[in-house]
Amino acid sequence: MQLLSIASGSSGNCIYVGCNETNLLVDAGISMKRIEAGLNTIDLKLSDMDGILITHEHSDHIGGLKAVSKKHHLALYATRGTIDEILKKKMDIDPGLFHEVKADREFMLKDILVDPIKISHDAAEPVAYSFYSSSCFNGAKESPCESAAVCTDLGTYDDYIIDKLSGISSLLLEANHDIKMLEVGPYPYYLKKRILGEKGHLSNDSAGELLSRLYDLGNLKNVLLGHLSKENNYAALAFETVRMQLVHSCSAYHDRKIELGIAFRDTPGKPVYA
Numbered sequence: 001m002q003l004l005s006i007a008s009g010s011s012g013n014c015i016y017v018g019c020n021e022t023n024l025l026v027d028a029g030i031s032m033k034r035i036e037a038g039l040n041t042i043d044l045k046l047s048d049m050d051g052i053l054i055t056h057e058h059s060d061h062i063g064g065l066k067a068v069s070k071k072h073h074l075a076l077y078a079t080r081g082t083i084d085e086i087l088k089k090k091m092d093i094d095p096g097l098f099h100e101v102k103a104d105r106e107f108m109l110k111d112i113l114v115d116p117i118k119i120s121h122d123a124a125e126p127v128a129y130s131f132y133s134s135s136c137f138n139g140a141k142e143s144p145c146e147s148a149a150v151c152t153d154l155g156t157y158d159d160y161i162i163d164k165l166s167g168i169s170s171l172l173l174e175a176n177h178d179i180k181m182l183e184v185g186p187y188p189y190y191l192k193k194r195i196l197g198e199k200g201h202l203s204n205d206s207a208g209e210l211l212s213r214l215y216d217l218g219n220l221k222n223v224l225l226g227h228l229s230k231e232n233n234y235a236a237l238a239f240e241t242v243r244m245q246l247v248h249s250c251s252a253y254h255d256r257k258i259e260l261g262i263a264f265r266d267t268p269g270k271p272v273y274a
Helices: 032-040 065-072 080-088 159-165 179-184 189-196 204-215 235-249
Strands: 002-007 014-018 023-026 051-053 076-079 098-101 107-109 112-118 127-133 147-151 170-174 222-226 259-262
Touching: 002 032, 002 170, 002 222, 014 032, 014 147, 032 065, 076 080, 080 098, 112 159, 127 159, 147 159, 159 204, 170 204, 179 189, 204 235, 222 235, 235 259
Parallel strands: 023 051, 051 076, 076 098, 147 170, 170 222, 222 259
Antiparallel strands: 002 014, 014 023, 107 112, 112 127, 127 147
């Protein structure tokens, strides 16, 4: 299973997840031209995609949806709440392209099992997504197996999130902000309060704590830190904060390291493999 960040941040999000027979996008929050260029880096194109999984209706996750759906007529997967909010925006997207998904109700897309995950964010009915190759289970997920997840835009995490991500080998996880940078930065108070709240965004420290919990479960191999704030974070700061959290919290980390990387806002990264 292959995971590629084409763009990740408040200015736009689009992630590719693919397996032997299936090619998917998570969100289309950037221009169709940028999505196509990102896919071209792994010798794919938009016409190869089998669908777009939408996490929620905020513009940085659906900004390119109208253009892509007009040209390529891809199937669009989202929760009922997200679908309704997108249709309210009158983006001239064919309602027939939408397929409703429900949190915790797994479904197959060719040879990938998709599991929508409830998340805490200030949107109508937001979800993250995990993915499992059909070759690694017989009727029920078994680990280790080829698996990936895209989990951003969550203000907090709990045992439910840990359980849902417990079998994942490759993960794109939000590390949105450094708390101190946000607190002293230029954002107005209401926006700082929103970001720091339980329906906001995950900080570097919280991302490190969550990864430490997942590390102890033994399956995690690759992590991309995503949705970094342009104003309240730096890639090097996010990386080092999370790395040090893993070093201090996980006694075996020096012997079994996670491959840790950054999903950048403006440029496609290198693919990681489950």
